Amino acid sequence: MFFHNVMTLWKKELRSYLYTPVAAFFIGIYTSLLYGFFYIFLQKYQSYTQARSIGVASNITIDQLAEGVYNNMHFFMVFLLPFFTFRLFTEESRQNTLVLLMTSPIRSWELVLAKFKASLTVLLVMLLVTSIFPLYLYLYSEPGGGPDMGIILSTYLGLFLVGCAYMAMGLFFSSITESVLVALILSFIGNLFFAFMVNMFRSEDGGLMDSFFGYTGFQMHVSNFLKGTIELKAIVYFLSFCGFFLFLSNRSIESRSWRS
Amino acid sequence: MIEVSQLVKKYGDFTALHGISFSAKKGEIIGLLGPNGAGKTTTMKILSAFMPSTSGTTKVAGFDVFDDPMEVKKRVGYLPETPPLYTDFRVKEYLEFVAGIKHLAGSRLKERYEFVIEHCGLRDRQQSVINNLSKGFKQRVGIAQAIIHDPEVVILDEPTVGLDPVQIVEIRNLIKNLGSNHTVILSTHILPEVTMTCNHVVMINRGKVLADGSVESLTQGKGESLEEAYLRIITQDAHVVETANKGDS
Structure with a gap:
């Protein structure tokens, strides 16, 4: 029954994403911005190859250039992902449909999981749309000059995990x-806080507080993934971050009926 | 089928229900009457296992709403005052989703879907986007979602609000039909409707039950209309409160 419930609710959420222009609009913006950056990237790459061909020494690799593009992608996620979560529960309250869900034989955590799963589906679509970049590089770069597939995979794993964290917080x-x-603004603040602001508290002295803030913020983990370093502690951190916010969401939904 | 005893509900300092008790047998249609703010909606929310009561017990179809909410939810269909509709969805998509979360599938789903489409008069609106429907049709979709899983108990909060006279007659007949093998609780301000559909009336005011019985027993068989009986009972209650307050001060 658990599987059936989550599937039914997940399909409903996907349908809501399809029917509201918000999601399509922001996927459009996101894609066109990234394609723009990819275009700039290709031009840079071309000028480096030309420089190398006329003998000007350049030690910048294609992977380092690609890292720039993927850093931008993370930056966009901070601002765009809230648009895929801000309506998830607020809309249920506004349309009074939370009453329907809470008087049906489904459990609140099935609802929370289904909504989270739907937001991850959108995230996967966003990442898939960009998977054409590494594919393009792989197919058209000069022999031996293509991107390191290990780094690409690690990059996508990292972006997916950090995306999950933003989605869970937005939910x-x-x-x-x-x-x-309010949901939208809080999500922006939350995302900005974990993406960049936590780093401001770092004292760069390598002390306890410094490493605490270093690990709490997403910046360090994301840049490790983008450089091709997959760390177990980063994976555990992102997964427990999601778990924590899903747990809180469930509590918040459960308490709705007690308070209303 | 429904047993409510000593139900108390407090919202912070405000007490919405002061120990309400009543019961209903299978096949009864109960009219829950009372002025605005009397506690009708609160009672219905507790019966549908949407929210817990502060104290007292509520049993629906033999299950306690606090101990076995899942079993109660399987057996109850609830239409709140504002119909809970996904306005971006088409009627068919919406009803199929509701059927899904009520655990209907396969041929049973098809059969029940056809039933509600037929009985709620939605045949021509299956492909309409809910947002584009008139208030009356939205209300019908709301009733359809409450009965699609053939629940033993149907709870309808003001089901005929916003309907035109023809629709009211149709919905009234639908409710009467439901009453033959379901237990129906409905709240309304239209008293003639109660006389026509309900065989059991519970009148509440300020969280207390003022009267509980058949329409005939409330009108005291004196040829009084339900409206006159209602006004008499509510005014009496107001008078009692007034004198009690005077006594206090």
Whole structure:
């Protein structure tokens, strides 16, 4: 029954994504921006190859150039992913459909999981759309000059994990308020906080607090993944981050009926 | 089928229900009457296992709503005051989704879907986007979602609001039909409707049950209409409160 419930709710969420222009609109923006960056990347790459061919020494690799593109992708995710989560629960409150769900034989955590799963489906679509970049590089770069597939895989794993974390946090913020605007703003702040602001607390002295803030923020983990380093502790950190916010979302939804 | 005893619900300092008790047998259609803010919606939310009561017990179809909410939810269909609709969806998609979360599948789903489409008069609107429907049709979709899984208990909060006279007659007949093998609880402000559909009336005011019985027993068989009986009972209650307050001060 668990599987059936989650599947039914997941399909409903996907349908909602399809029917609301918001999701399609932001996937459009995201894709066109990234294709723009990829174009710039190709031009840079070309000028480096030309420089090398006329004998000008350049030790920049294709992977380092690609890292720049993927850093931009992470930056966009911080601002765009809230648009895929801010309506998840606020809309249920606004349309009074939370009552329907909570008086049906489904459990609140099945609902939370289904919504999270739907947001991850969108995330996968976003990442798939960009998978054409490494494919292009692989097919058209000069022999031996193509990207390192290990680094590409690690990059995508990292972006997926950090995306999961943003989605889980956004899901939580949409569960604590009935206002879409509040959910959106809180998600922005939350994303910015973990993506960049935590780093500001670092003292760079290698002390306990420094490493604490280093590990809490996403920046360090993401740049490790983009460089091709897959660390188990980073994977564990992102997964427990998601688990924590999904747990809080479930609590928040459960308590709705107690408070209303 | 439904047993409510000593139900108390507090919202912070405000007490919405002061120990409500009533019961209903299978096949009864109960009209829950009372002024705005009397506690009708609160009672219905507790019966549908949407929210727990502060104290007291509620049993629906033999299951306690607090101990066995899942079993209760399988057996209850609930239409809140605002129909819970996904307005971007088409009627068919919406009803199929509701059927899914109520665990209907396969031929049973088809059969029940056809039943509600037929009985709620939605045949021509199956492919309409809910947002584009009139208020009356939205209300019908709301009733359809409440009965699609053939629940033993149907709870309808003001089911005929926003309907035109023809639709009201249709929905009234639908409710009467439901009453033959379901237990129906409905709240309404339209008293003639109660006389026509309900065989059991529970009148509440400020969280207390003022009267509980058949329409005939409330009108005292004196040729009084239900409206007159309602006004008499509510005014009496207001009078009692007034004198009690005077006594306090």
